[in-house]
Amino acid sequence: MKGAERLTSVDAGAQRLGLLPGMAVVDARARRPSLVLAEADPKADAALVAALADWSRRFTPLAAPDPPDGLLLDVTGAAHLFGGEAALVDEIEARLRRLGFAARAALAPGPALARALARFSDVKLVSDAATQAELDALVAALPIDALELEAGTLAGMRRAGLDSAGDLLARPRAPLAARFGQEALTRLDALTCRGRDPITPCFEAPAFIAERRFPDGLTRREDVEATLERLAADLCPLLERAGVGARRLEAVFYRVDGAVKRLAAGTSRPLRDPARLAALLNERLASVAEEGLDTGYGFDVLRLSAIEVENAAPPQTALVSPDFGVGADDRDLADLLDRLGARLGLRRVQRLHPRAAHLPECAVAAAPAAFGAPERIPQKLTDFCDEDARRPMERPLESLRVFPPQEEMRPLRLFERPEPIEATALVPDGPPLRFRWRRVLHEVVAFEGPERIAPPWWGAAQDGLTRDYFHVQDRDGQLFWLFREGLYATETAAPRWFVHGLS
């Protein structure tokens, strides 16, 4: 930095010697030759702060990292769970100290004031009932570094003789804005809780949460499963009151030693039934437990939240429900696919959707059952259908179109990528006589074709060559779907053959 290695942070002993951040290493070594240096790694620091923010979500779901070395928690309304605001601040400091960090915490009515108090003052708690005069008096004692302005502006303020925020408060506002910019005034107002802070951290908090805390940690899996059932029972009335059903759930487990584990489950239709939600989560837990759900010393906070919800009208129940009726079938099938997807993985349980496309590999899209039908029709050869399946769609499954009966025969099985073969044909653009696939020679006894499929002309010109498809049957009776890629003499001089499917 600036042409020399510089210190980024120093500990208390070094500070006593007069070493400050920003000093060059050579100067620091000159003062004390036996200095111990460690390389600064800002990325790892940021990752650590993010992990701590995750951990601090056990106190409130609204937590965000406050770079470079802080956390910001919104504890509005959550303080009573911990026995009061003072107790909350003490507990946060104690837990951080137990994790091995030196921390200072402060609670204040506004985020900017809390940040400033934690960094620049010893005051830990500003109660909600503080008047504006008290807040002003508190802010007056803070140095102007608490405003977090640019170094140039701060230097200008110091030159003008303004050293603490109290000096700024005592001056009239218009000349301050003219000299140091409107930003300074906005920050000052945010500090005294008069105006909104221009920088608010983005808290992502789900709308529907149910949580349980345990003084001792939960270690046994049966206890975790039972708690998940109770949490699902707590969550469902919230969903019902809002008239929505959950499409994606997330269960977060906070361990006593600070680790956070997450479990997510998705459904193919909005669910509100606590038994089914709990069953899905337990399936997910079972599939994770095979690799090892490390409970360590136990989980002491479990939180279940519905991340994605969808409008769900209450189901109409018939007087006499049929045994194998149509409505019951759809629901049962959706539940079965959800259970299979929870254990095997959502992407491994797929439904097939016909698409209006010429290329055989794009004519059918396989979308995971938990998502809806894909919308987009691929335009390029390289635009494989799997890309659509990665985006969750909102269209319900009933939109599967049955498309008109086709005249051309299609194989029952298709390879994901056509496999190259060596084929010999009588004429370059005729059907194959024999071909070698996977080192086995097959002799063609019967064939049907050719069927010409050209790449979409509206795509890029270099994307694909015309394909001539043949159904062939070899001497043993096996059926193959081969194609020759490239028209002889017009598109390519040496057309290649591939096998695309089997029947």
Next chain:
Amino acid sequence: MSQSGLAERIGFLRARIAAIEARDRAAPAPARKGGDEFLDALLAAGRGGLSEIFPFRPSDAPAAAAFALAMALRARAVRGGGALVFIVEDLGAREFGLPYGRGLVGAGLDLSCFALVRARRPRETLWAMEEALRSSACAAVVAESALDPRLYDLSVSRRLLLAARRGGALGLLAPQGTEAARFSSAAELRVEVAAAPPPVFVARPPLAPFAPFRWRLRLLKARAGVFGEIDPSQWRGIVFDPERAAFRHAFPERLPAEACDRPAAAPPRRRRA
């Protein structure tokens, strides 16, 4: 022990076993004797329970899977609804490809009640098959898997059979890579399938009609006592008609005559069903 006492005991045990089996079954399948024992054995087993479809050679695995699909379609037509779940393993998908939607539609399948499950290992396949059979939403479950005789034995197959009976579905297992003689299972029907070779009358003829739905198969095991003796060495040809979702005997091929030899007006043909 005297001979008549022995026969009495055996009869008593048979009655006990039949009572236990009848308790599990939802509805006893009526044994309808049509003309042919072979087709009847197939159709009766197709009403529910567990069937195994083995390929004759390892390269006949796609034909075996197609036959399993045909039996599943027939089961769905008989039940009049229900879903079809197809379970494929990663290894099988790489070797033989995945089921193709357009081809399935050509076989008469409605894609809105079809689900494709991709499992990683045979253990997952068996678990998914049991779950799907037990839920009453499925009419048939087809599973292709590279099974090992140590993994799939009497107890596992018995569990699958009970699950199929409870859910009223047909379970079709198509093991790949191991020959049939090494498995002992509680399945009600065991069939070995090979692709039907084309008749070589004319050089390079066009494909026969219903070419993907023609197979040669032989019954290795069927529910004994109802259909008399089955001959495990006899190969029969069979055809599946996708429009009617029905099995037919494979007749010898009739190729249309050349255009110049055909009469001006076609004589009325009698269809043999």
